[in-house]
Amino acid sequence: MQISPRKRRIVMEISQLLVPLYGREYLEWDPEEKCTWIMISRFRLPKGWLNKRHDSPLYNTCYTPLLIEIPAGYPDVAPQNFYAEKQLQCGIDFIIHYFDQPGTGTIQNKYISLGWAWLCIHVNAWQSKTNVTKGDNLLTICRLIFDILSDKRNAWCNYYT
C-alpha cells in the first residue's frame, strides 16, 4: 500500500489548521486519494455582504459556503480556484459579475452549474514548510480569500498577491 504524500499533507493541514478554526462539522473534503477539493460550509465573510436565496429579498449575511480546489501539485503549487455562492452581492448595485459566468467558448466548469460562483487567486509567492503551521498552507488561502472578499471592488476580478 503506497502512501500519497500530498493527501497526507492535506489531511494534516485540515486537522491541524482548519478544524480548530472552522469546526469539523463545517468541513468536508474529497474522500478520494486525489483530494481535489475542500468545502467550508460556514466561511466567515467580511462586513458588507448580501445574499439572496430563491425568492427572498436581499439580506445581510456573515457566512457563505466556500469551495476551494486543491491543485494536484499541492503543496508545491498554490491553490488557484475557489467558489462561493453565486447569489452573493457586495452592494445592492454591485453584483459580482464574474460569479454567474458559466464560461465562454469551450470553457466548462461543472461546479458552476451546481450553483457555485467561480473566483480565482493568482499567487506569485508561495513557500510551504514541513511544519504545516508554518509557511504557506490552506489557511493562507482562506485568509487570502477573506482579504479578497474584504476588498470588494477587486473581488469581482482575479486577484494577485
Next chain:
Amino acid sequence: MKYFIVFPEKLYLECRNFLLRDLYNEQFGYLLAGVNQVTDQYVKLLVHTFLPAKNHDDLEYQTTGGICPSPNFQMGVYSKCKKEGHHLIDMHSHPFDTSGYVQFSGIDNRYEFGNGREGVFGFTAMWNPGMYHASIVFGQNSLDARIYCSEIGRAVPIDEIRILRSIIPTSALLLSNQQRATLIHTRKETPLQTTEFPNEINVREKKKKRTIFGDEFGSGSCSNFDDLYSRQILAFGKVGQESLANTVVAVVGAGGIGSIIVEIFARLGVKEIICVDDDVIEISNISRVLGTYIQDAESHIEKVKVLQRHVKAINPKIIYTPVVDTILDPQALGILKRADFIISGTDTYSSRVVLNRFAVQYLIPYIDLGFGMETDRNHERIISAGGKVITYIPGNWCLHCLNELDQRELQLELMRKEDRERQVTRGYISGVDIPNPSVIFLNMVVASLGTCEFLNLLVPFKKRLNYIFYDMLLTKLWTVKANQDPECPICSPEAEILGRGDLLALEDIRDSERRDIPNNL
C-alpha cells in the same frame, strides 16, 4: 538479483561516528530504510533514519566482544517498521578490527540466524514478511553487509554500498591513481566486506572482476575498450572508465541541452541512457538539437527516437531506453528509478518540481541545467544570456530550499485546458507560446559544465560546485552558495519523503478532471 544500500552522506557519517565512538565497546543501532525495487533486477535499500542504541535500556549487554539490543528496543523498532512500512538494517561495530576486511563474527551469526533458537532474521521474516532485513558491521577501516533472503532462507552479501557525498574533501585531489583504484574492490570470493576509505565518493565492490575488454563494453566497430576510450582513460584512468561503464544515467528532455548531454554520455561510454521526452522534431530544432536532420523534422519523428539512432551510431553497445512521454506522467517517472544519476535539460518548472521530489524520494543525485537569453525588442542583439548548473545530492539542500520556483509559471504549466482558456479569454495570459531565443553554443557550454559536474560525482577530480551560474556576455562563471531549509517540505527529514522510495506513490501533479462534490448549495 543485486542488493544495494544507499546512504545520504550526513547519515552515513552520523552512523560511523556513533558506532566507532568508543574503541573499547561495540556499539549498536538500527537504520530504517525505504526501498527502490525492480523485481528480479535489484533491491536498493535507501537509508533515511538512524536509531542508535544510546541509552543503557536499549541494550541487553555490551562488551568489547559482543553487543545485543534489549527486547524492548528491538520490538519497538520492529513494530515501527511494520506500522510505517520501513525496511530494517541492523548496525554494529567491531572497534577492535583495524584490518581492511572486517567480518561478521560467530556471535553475530548466532544472533542473526539463531542457534537452537530462532535468529532475528528468521523472526522478522515471519513477523513482517514484506520487510527486507539487512545488517552491517563496521570495522575501523572497513565494513561488511548482508541481507536476509527469506525465499532461500539465508543471507546474501550486499553488492554495493553507496554514500552520497555532498562534499568532496580537498584531499581527494591528492589521491593517486593507485589509491583511486582501491576504491573499487574486486574479489572473486564471496565478498562480505566493503572497505571504507575516508576520502572516497562512494564505496563499491563487485562480486567478481568485470571483464572490460571484449564484448561487454565498447566493442562496436572498435576491437577493444582501450581503443575507444584511450584518451579519456589517460584522463581519469580505467577505474573511472569502468565506473562510467557501470552507470545508468537518465536524461530528461531531448532538446537543445538534452541532446548534447546524450551525445556526451554516449561518447563517454556510460552503460545505459534513459532519455525522456514527448516532443517531436520540428524544423526549428535542427539548428541546435544534435543528431537531427531536415527529414526528421519533415517526418515528425520523436526526439528520443532520433537520439536513439544517433547514440547507436556512436556506440551500438550502449543501452539506450527511449521514453516517449512527459516526465510529469508518473509511469514515465517510474522508469527513472533504475538511474544512478538524473540530468535534466528541460525548461519547465513543473518538471523540476517532479524531479526534485523524485530525487529526494529515491536518493538519486540530480543535476538540473537551464539557460536563458534575452534580446532587444527587434531580436537583433543579445542583451543578456547565461545558464546555470545545479547539482542536488540527496541529504543536502534541494531545489525547493532555493525558493527559485516561479509560482505563477508553475500554475500555468499545470492548469487544465479549460482554465487556461479562461485565463486567455480574460487576458491574463497570451494564449500563444512565444518561442524563446536559443543558440547551440550556449547550450553546449551549459551541457558541458553539467556533464563535468556529473563526472566529478562519479570520479572525483575537483572540488564539487553545487550551483554554477554562467554569464555568457561577461564570459564568467559564478558559484552560488545554498543552504538547506530546515523546514523544507521536500528534503527535511520531518517531511518524510527522503529515502522513502517505493513507499510513497509517484503522483501526477497535472490538474485532472474536476471531481464530483456534494451538491448541497
